[in-house]
Amino acid sequence: MRAVQVTEFGGPEVLTPAELPDPVAGPGQVLVEVDHSGVNYADTHQAENSYLAASRLPFVPGGEVVGRTPDSGRVVALLGEGGGYAERAVVAEAMALPVPDGVDDLHALAMIAQGxxxxxxxxxxxxxxxxxxxxxxxxxxxxxxxxxxxxxxxxxxxxxxxxxxxxxxxxxxxxxxxxxxxxxxxxxxxxxxxxxxxxxxxxxxxxxxxxxxxxxxxxxxxxxxxxxxxxxxxxxxxxxxxxxxxxxxxxxxxxxxxxALRLPGNVFGTALTELFDLVRAGELRAIAGGEYALAEARAAHEALRSRRTIGKLLLNPRA
CATH class of the missing domain: 3.40.50.720 (NAD(P)-binding Rossmann-like Domain)
Incomplete structure (x- = not known):
């Protein structure tokens, strides 16, 4: 599959397009065919290993994806250890959350972490x-x-x-x-x-x-x-x-x-459900900050770090 890989820590220049083996879902995991990956400011810290959770080389960055599972269910998911900047990603079943009708890819990805x-x-x-x-x-x-x-x-x-x-x-x-x-x-x-x-x-x-x-x-x-x-x-x-x-x-x-994922009572799920309901009602909107081809991940990080961006940035692994 096509992906973006980091083999040394640094700035946007370390984001390198690569051909990698397809990931394989293990017990409690599901394979997602990625339609879009979200780009977050935290990803820039992950690339230089200055994030709260340490990174281990080599790795595929990206903490969120929206796409389809083998049963054709449309899901948005958080990835605990990266892997989102790719055509396919393996995610924990518990974190592959259904995307309701009326919520497009932009809003699904904007709500899963930033919302x-x-x-x-x-x-x-x-x-x-x-x-x-x-x-x-x-x-x-x-x-x-x-x-x-x-x-x-x-x-x-x-x-x-x-x-x-x-x-x-x-x-x-x-x-x-x-x-x-x-x-x-x-x-x-x-x-x-x-x-x-x-x-x-x-x-x-x-x-x-x-x-x-x-x-x-x-x-x-x-x-x-x-x-x-x-x-x-x-x-x-x-x-x-x-x-x-x-x-x-x-x-x-x-x-x-x-x-938040550790809080009792599924606080994270409650938040996401409420946000999706607001989106569907037209009472909350995400701002499209730009869509980049997978090979343009470096440009997306450069734009983020220069503070030129607005709203939500997406990567399209199909482009």
């Missing part, structure tokens, strides 16, 4: 309450564009979006954000408070890191919450001293999607 991430950040980390102010960093991205919509649908009093270009800020406003500010602002603390009428903010969803995180923490209101779920800027925030949280009774939490 559930936005759902969990707002529900489990931030515990959004009606009327609260929510800041969504990288609001035109895969998670951010969905988080803006969900926050408004779930009663946020004000959604403040940050993005790096006029085009991205316009998109965030179109999706329901009340205010959109430049993510390149020199003092994010002041910008966020100004966007909130001079007041501190209740919730920040942050996947940027560095000074963006530091200054967002400083913008939190009493009992404000910052949910940290990535470090796209590849810059560590300053360490937070616990006594400093007492000044405004603030909270900082982290979120890594695999942990």
């Amino acid at each position: 559930t991430t936005a759902w969990l950040l707002l529900r489990k980390n931030a515990h959004l309450e009606p009327g609260e102010t929510v800041v969504v960093h990288a609001a035109a991205g895969g998670v951010g564009s969905l988080a803006v919509q969900l926050a408004k649908a779930w009663g946020a009093g004000r959604v403040i979006a940050t993005a790096s270009s006029e085009e991205k800020r316009a998109l965030a406003l179109e999706l329901g954000a009340d205010v959109a500010v430049d993510s390149r602002a020199e003092n994010m603390t002041d910008i966020l408070r100004e966007a909130n009428g001079g007041n501190r903010v209740d919730i920040v969803l942050d996947m940027v890191g560095g000074t963006t995180t530091d200054q967002s923490v400083a913008a939190l209101a009493p009992f404000g919450r910052l949910a940290f779920y990535g470090m796209a800027g590849r810059e560590q925030p300053k360490p937070v001293k616990l006594p400093s949280l007492l000044r405004h009774s603030t909270a900082i939490s982290g979120m890594w999607l695999p942990h």
Whole structure:
């Protein structure tokens, strides 16, 4: 089969088209004929071995696929150890989830990881309450564009979006954000408070890191919450001293999607079902960020790392 393989760690240049043997499903697994693979920012970390879970060479990157099983069932699946950038992928049966009618490939892949991430950040980390102010960093991205919509649908009093270009800020406003500010602002603390009428903010969803995180923490209101779920800027925030949280009774939490799969009560499945229902009702939409041929995976990663992209990126292994 055709696939993309990584044989040495590094940037986008290590993504190499290859011909590999077809994977074989073992006990508790199912073979999926891949129609599209999802591309996530986490994949860029996996390629350079800077992700939370260490990679082992050689490997096929990609953590999500949509396609068909041998019985012609249409499924979307998460892959625990990669393998998605290929014409065929083996996935755990428990993670091959049916795609309902009315949900296309774009929306299936956008919801399986990025949609559930936005759902969990707002529900489990931030515990959004009606009327609260929510800041969504990288609001035109895969998670951010969905988080803006969900926050408004779930009663946020004000959604403040940050993005790096006029085009991205316009998109965030179109999706329901009340205010959109430049993510390149020199003092994010002041910008966020100004966007909130001079007041501190209740919730920040942050996947940027560095000074963006530091200054967002400083913008939190009493009992404000910052949910940290990535470090796209590849810059560590300053360490937070616990006594400093007492000044405004603030909270900082982290979120890594695999942990949601361990929660009792099938929280992940509940989130995905609710997201699919919103998509089918026309109340939630994924933004198409571009479709790349399998051999163009390098270009997809270059676009992600340069922060030029919006929405959800797809790989087409048939192209």
